[in-house]
Amino acid sequence: MIEVRQVTKRYGTKTVVDALDFTAKPGQVTGFLGPxxxxxxxxxxxxxxxxxxxxxxxTVNGKRYAEHAAPLHEIGALLEAKSVHPGRSAYSHLWGLAQTNGIPRRRVDEVIELAGLTSVARKRVGAFSLGMGQRLGIAAALLGDPAVVMLDEPVNGLDPEGVLWVRNLLSGLAAEGRTVMLSSHLMSETALIADHLVVIGRGRLLADTSVEALVQEAGIGAGIRVGSDAAERLRQVLAGPGVSVASSADGELEVSGLSAREVGEIANRNNIPLYELSSRAVSLEEAFMELTRDAVEYGKVAA
Incomplete structure (x- = not known):
């Protein structure tokens, strides 16, 4: 478990993290998001x-990181995949890490195989592609068979097969009861993996919720798409306080201020047939952009 309790971090006069408070729990993949x-x-x-x-x-599993006698057994982390001496082989890098934490040599072989690096294990890391470097970083994070795994942009540079591997790996780790914390800018991938979301902006907590709850909240009032051969009449009967009805490019109606159920009931009462009635689905990316629009530090500068 990772517990962040009212944490503030300042560099001089600049506050980078401001009273941040959240928990990444065992058995879940926590998506850690922010601009x-x-x-x-x-x-x-x-x-x-x-x-x-x-x-x-x-704290990690109840202690500060520095208080753990063998921290790689507690938490495995990938923050920068290229933080490896380019002249070392993948094997020697992992074996060096293993020796500092009392990890047996057989575990090095296990994570090399798990990460799909067996054929390049003795090659110098400096010749690795970005995707191979990511795989090595993930192997290092898993070296101590830790209860907590924290990865920053783990699918960066991976091909589709590699992305699927990471997705299944993280879901499997959470299913084993481990704590998994994932930071990524790929909202579509986060939506597929994460059970829990922590969203921050300008160092402050913006949301601590599930993917479903965040998307649902963002979708409230997002609009209903309605198709009818009596579109003009439908527009008239839907009109009312707080309701907006507009025609789309293909002649159908976009309605906000009413739910799909309410639109259907009004159409039925007025004997207006519908050939389409659907709520516009909101993606995690759209929900994220809406939530963080006032917390973007590096935005587009107007000309």
């Missing part, structure tokens, strides 16, 4: 002890 500059990287660095909070506390 560029939101404070995600700083928060993850504090979780594994690379930065210290100005105030508040960050």
């Amino acid at each position: 560029n500059g939101a404070g995600k990287s700083t928060t993850m660095r504090m979780i594994i002890g690379l930065d210290a909070p100005t105030s508040g506390s960050v």
